[in-house]
Amino acid sequence: xxxxxxxxxxxxxxxxxxxxxxxxxxxxxxxxxxxxxxxxxxxxxxxxxxxxxxxxxxxxxxxxxxxxxxxxxxxxxxxxxxxxxxxxxxxxxxxxxxxxxxxxxxxxxxxxxxxxxxxxxxxxxxxxxxxxxxxxxxxxxxxxxxxxxxxxxxxxxxxxxxxxxxxxxxxxxxxxxxxxxxxxxxxxxxxxxxxxxxxxxxxxxxxxxxxxxxxxxxxxxxxxxxxxxxxxxxxxxxxxxxxxxxxxxxxxxxxxxxxxxxxxxxxxxxxxxxxxxxxxxxxxxxxxxxxxxxxxxxxxxxxxxxxxxxxxxxxxxxxxxxxxxxxxxxxxxxxxxxxxxxxxxxxxxxxxxxxxxxxxxxxxxxxxxxxxxxxxxxxxxxxxxxxxxxxxxxxxx
Amino acid sequence: xxxxxxxxxxxxxxxxxxxxxxxxxxxxxxxxxxxxxxxxxxxxxxxxxxxxxxxxxxxxxxxxxxxxxxxxx
Numbered sequence: 001x002x003x004x005x006x007x008x009x010x011x012x013x014x015x016x017x018x019x020x021x022x023x024x025x026x027x028x029x030x031x032x033x034x035x036x037x038x039x040x041x042x043x044x045x046x047x048x049x050x051x052x053x054x055x056x057x058x059x060x061x062x063x064x065x066x067x068x069x070x071x072x073x074x075x076x077x078x079x080x081x082x083x084x085x086x087x088x089x090x091x092x093x094x095x096x097x098x099x100x101x102x103x104x105x106x107x108x109x110x111x112x113x114x115x116x117x118x119x120x121x122x123x124x125x126x127x128x129x130x131x132x133x134x135x136x137x138x139x140x141x142x143x144x145x146x147x148x149x150x151x152x153x154x155x156x157x158x159x160x161x162x163x164x165x166x167x168x169x170x171x172x173x174x175x176x177x178x179x180x181x182x183x184x185x186x187x188x189x190x191x192x193x194x195x196x197x198x199x200x201x202x203x204x205x206x207x208x209x210x211x212x213x214x215x216x217x218x219x220x221x222x223x224x225x226x227x228x229x230x231x232x233x234x235x236x237x238x239x240x241x242x243x244x245x246x247x248x249x250x251x252x253x254x255x256x257x258x259x260x261x262x263x264x265x266x267x268x269x270x271x272x273x274x275x276x277x278x279x280x281x282x283x284x285x286x287x288x289x290x291x292x293x294x295x296x297x298x299x300x301x302x303x304x305x306x307x308x309x310x311x312x313x314x315x316x317x318x319x320x321x322x323x324x325x326x327x328x329x330x331x332x333x334x335x336x337x338x339x340x341x342x343x344x345x346x347x348x349x350x351x352x353x354x355x356x357x358x359x360x361x362x363x364x365x366x367x368x369x370x371x372x373x374x375x376x377x378x379x380x381x382x383x384x385x386x387x388x389x390x391x392x393x394x395x396x397x
Numbered sequence: 398x399x400x401x402x403x404x405x406x407x408x409x410x411x412x413x414x415x416x417x418x419x420x421x422x423x424x425x426x427x428x429x430x431x432x433x434x435x436x437x438x439x440x441x442x443x444x445x446x447x448x449x450x451x452x453x454x455x456x457x458x459x460x461x462x463x464x465x466x467x468x469x470x
Binding site for chain 2: 150189263265289334
């Protein structure tokens with residue numbers, strides 16, 4: 001039985017009630033739900049996230065990135081048409097391909113780790129098999145798989161290297177067979193460009209979610225091509241969607257500066273992650289392994305980390321010098337990587353020492369106090385020494 | 398399976414698409430939101446201990462620890 005929908009906010013005839021106020025009032029009723037349920041849950045405190053690696057090598061804005069299942073390699077694509085495969089541990093570049101088009105907006109690693117797919121303004125999705133031979137020209141082995149009638153915005157391999165799911169500016173998503181390039185299924189339902197997609201975690205079956213410029217997030221059945229559910233609470237384009245680790249919910253990030261959590265079984269929005277001070281759009285979102293943390297890359301160059309249950313922000317990460325365009329947590333949840341318009345990628349994780357400061361408090365206090373005592377005593381010693389010298393000098397005079 | 402471009406659709410086509418979609422969705426079976434949120438909360442609490450980004454990892458076990466010293470390959 002469905003919960004009764006929240007009453008519509010009263011229409012104000014006079015004063016300036018902005019669309020944002022009305023939306024906030026309406027969503028406050030419906031989306032406090034997960035925070036209410038999690039009232040007794042212990043808060044997380046403040047986190048300190050630290051950049052561990054900076055990957056430099058792209059000549060222009062980094063638009064997309066993906067982790068390999070080996071938790072170590074990363075593929076990234078940029079505006080200048082370059083697709084680079086990195087080893088995130090050593091920061092070495094393992095492969096580099098130059099695409100014939102600029103604005104490579106989508107890239108994905110194959111589950112086997114043996115190929116990468118990418119595409120953008122060429123309206124196509126191409127698959128490049130990666131070879132161990134570094135000197136081999138990857139571009140020669142390129143296979144064009146998908147053909148859309150507008151730009152390719154996102155792509156993802158399904159559970160195997162054999163099928164690819166794509167989304168496009170032509171408003172459709174499509175499932176393709178890699179070997180033959182044949183269209184297996186097409187998904188129509190969005191009324192504008194589709195900007196992002198994410199496949200359900202393998203245990204939960206054949207569905208995927210897509211988000212678009214029509215402010216809608218749609219959940220699709222991959223076999224029938226049917227749109228099963230649709231969510232429209234965002235106020236602007238949805239730039240990123242990501243399934244919750246259990247597959248029962250998904251998060252979305254939008255140009256309206258909010259991230260929202262939608263539950264699939266309840267068929268509604270259950271949380272909204274926003275702050276008055278955050279006014280720039282979210283470009284990408286991802287969950288930590290357990291789903292407790294939601295990471296959001298924003299157009300104001302920062303990364304905000306949200307406590308999914310409490311709805312509060314637990315950390316803010318600075319470092320990028322331009323907007324964060326893409327963000328992914330590594331497959332084993334040890335770190336997350338971000339790509340930015342400042343031409344770099346960063347790999348960050350939770351700084352254990354600083355985040356656990358409260359438990360290490362006694363040791364730290366002792367260290368700090370003893371340092372202070374040493375410094376002050378040295379300072380006084382110096383002062384007294386100086387005073388003594390000056391007295392002796394005056395006597396000499 | 399026809400591949401379309403939304404730019405070619407008229408407003409009427411888009412509205413018809415939306416109405417058909419809503420008709421399909423009306424038949425969906427929905428759970429109580431409170432129950433769903435409880436399940437989300439339990440899922441998180443079950444997995445929280447293994448979540449490295451939440452609990453942190455000591456520096457020696459961190460694969461992304463700061464590089465330092467010489468490495469002989």
